[in-house]
Amino acid sequence: MFVLYAGVMLLILVTVGIYINSQVSRLLQSNAEQHMDNTAVQAIANVELLMKQIDTFSSQVATNAMVQALLQDSYLGKRAGFDQLQLLQQEVRKLEAYQQGIRAIEIYNLAHESYLPLGDERLEERYDEEWVQQADKLAGRLVWATYSEDYPDSLVTMRNIRLMNQSFQHVGYLVVHVDLSLFDLPALTNTRRGDQSDYVWLTDSLGHVIFTNTGHALDLPMATGALDVVDIEGERYFNVKRSLSLTGWELSILTPVRKATEGLALLRSTILIAFLASSVLFLILSYLIAERISRPILQLIRAMHGARLGGLKPIEAKSNTIELAELNHTYNQMVDSLQALIQVVYEKEILQSKTELKALQAQIHPHFLFNTLEAFYWELEEQGQDELAEIVVAMSGVFRYVITKQDSDQWVTVGDELEHAERYLRIMKMRLMDRFAWEIQCDETSRQVPIPKLMIQPIIENAIEHGIERSMNRGKLVIRVSHIAGPAVADAGPAHASEVEAAAAGDDPARASEVEAVATGAGPVHASEVEAAGAVAETLPADVVAGAVPVGADELEIAVIDNGPGFTSDRLHKLMHELAQGASHLHDTQEGHLGVGLKNTHQRLKLYYGSAHRGLDIVSSQQETRVGFRIPRYRREEQG
Template structure:
């Protein structure tokens, strides 16, 4: 079992890859189907609740319109209009007239269900129906009366009041039809709450039934099938999910514009998403069965593909142990057959090359011997220079002896350990530069002065070997030697202001570059291009020396390094570069 955990064979890797891909596809498809079906079921639930809400609201609005029509018939009745017109003109109705008014209204009431009481008041709030001494403003809230006056003849649905526990009070102005709709009184209709019973729209006998709440402007419940033990949850108007008695419900709220009422419907989530559990179980069983089948299929596919490769490996292993021999194993697979043929051709080629390699071993031995002999030459050169030094010391030529010592140091720094010492310190480079400048001082005599400026703390920073000398050579050859006045050369090592870097620059007081030379040289350094062939030899040498240094900087510090920078005028030329200022414990 532990060996199978190591995916170190082609067969195991193919098995794992095929199985992972198939499982990923199956899992993705299963999740996608589950999400889409869940979304579809939720959409159907929303449509169901929306249809229920629309139907319920339509029923309530129909009842309200019936009440509105009925109240309009009462308000425009000829007897009601006549008595209230007399009252408006100052003539009080007699008791017999009020009796006849009551009988007339009762006839109209017989044709409308859900009416508990009808009341008629004069403009001065006196009661005509029923016949009593209780005034309109004493019986009802002043706010309701004001809303009725503002409605200007339209029916006003008031909010629930504990004084009338089983009815909803509606009011409207009575206006004269033959006198420009003059306001002459008030009509009050008490509507029975049972008229708004919406239980027929919901099957309360089911285990998972919908709950409904019909509430007025103040939030008082007009109708509900949830009973008193269940409170109306809050809703935003969207498809909310609320928890009631440890069961989730979709909660939807809709408004009834005619009265400012609101209808809230709660549908169990399990009812809206019934069938989803069965779907998920089916998907899980399908994934399990498909995964087992894909595991078996992947194993056989991996075995079929890897078996010819294993045969080839065993054949090649036997050929390695018994010498270079042809592989006789054959395969019907084109790729494996091509591998066999290629291996057999390689065996033929190797056997042909063995003789060549054997013959070259003798030549290699001779070459190594010559290389050992060549290593003696630098030591011979150093010993000869040492002999010159002691001879000059004995003859009192101390200055010339110092030049010989400097030359020996230059040769030793350049020639020895070229492969191992590719990195040195800034201090080593400055010492080598000082020995080189001492030799140049002997050649230029009084025409040449130089100085090196560098803090001791900066001398331990690593730098590639022989990075400063090519710049000094260019400065002397193309700056100092072309200057008729005494030449001055400065090697300056300082820290950069903007970054943790060192700036190493060589400054001379030569005539500097011409604008054309500086432009071409800067362009060639930026493009890593060699000097063009038609330039003069001195320009070629100048470009090649600085270009080699520029390329080495990018080789050691990366292609993003900016390389050399050149600043030149008629009085002074500065050539330098930046290197990282950190000190390495072990140089490359």
């Protein structure tokens, strides 16, 4: 087994070594080519930078104030005097002192007469007429003339001189001789002058050699692309060729292939030595691993099998090897954890059985309550107490609606909610007698809209307890269900506390007494409420549980309106603040009780319709209080 394993690993090492040698060789050659290409790009950039410097310098000379003035006078027919030309020469020499590589500067007027240097030689007598025409064609831009044997040590550049203050009128010519030494390509390409293995050529657009380090002993070989291989005197060279965008000149750099790939032989030797050394070391380590780890691991496996047959027990095997000792320790920890989990599962099963038993026992109490109420009803019927009998029926309906509905029936219709509210209001009517009247306004279509159970009753209880019962007048409560066509109105959120305080502190008493606000409650509910809502949501269709009312959808607005005294400014502000804070409990006062009821209803709306739902709306004045909310008019699969 060990021999097979060692043979496979040696085969893998050989394959990896061959692959690495191939890839690294290719990488070295690619890096060499990339290096040469970068060298050419750097040299091109340096040459173009020098050209731009010359262009900037010639532009400074052409726009010099004295040059402009003298050529403007010449254009207007006034010939410059000798003193003026002397001053012009001094001015140009000052500018020339700030730029290296300038051999000579010449200035001619529009009639090709020489202003600098002083003399009678004309422009067309010194330079090719084609250069002058090209300068006129470029209209003020610098022309780099081709190499000329008449000026073997310099390059000739020429540009028009144009008046800056007269719409760039052409008035003369500027000629600048640039020293060829400025284009020191060995320095620009970071190559050594004594290194004769690399050849460099810089040629103009006509193929004339501007610079070469070959001493004219070699001709520039023809290149077929930006990078190819050419033969020179029996040796192969990489030929990198790049063009200058400003002038069309070309730069060619030739580097011997052997120089670019001289590290390959050393690489192959290094890989071979590393392969042999690693093979020997691998064999030795493999043997040691087999002796010190593999055998103890087999012993550990046998011990674990024995423990499994005899039960889940910690193993007693010990080892002087750190790794094996850690394996033993980890296995023992796993055994302890599994035993603890088994105990937890066992206790949970017992607790679940007790909970199911209590749930079965709890179902007995509603039946006892309903049987008792039914007995009261028949007794009152026999005694002719019809009104009390109807109240008992209403109370039985209220309890049955609240208690006996299962989780799968947590979604009811608006009609079911209104019927439950009507039974509750009948009971309240018996208690309040003539002090209380109520009305339900809802069309038949709206009664079929689905709604979470017990959304309306908490609002009715708050309206009666904190509104109607505190009023000295005859109280009236209206439940109004109305259709709101889309698009939905965006929720403005709860009114800020500063708005309520400003209204209460205002100069208008009527405004202070009729503060209106929209309060949106928020905050956590008890864990039992969240678990119940989650259990309900799991039984609902996905389109209902999805929650938030889509923009543009029709809505139902359900509002409970009472004519009680309403909220004072301070009380409304306090309620709004507590709802916005979302405290887990409120103060044990009437206001606190009111806040808990509204907070729970608001939170249930958020749970059933999504966090984007606007929740409860509260509008209050001294004459009326209105608490309501909006829900989707139709389920989503029914829309559209």
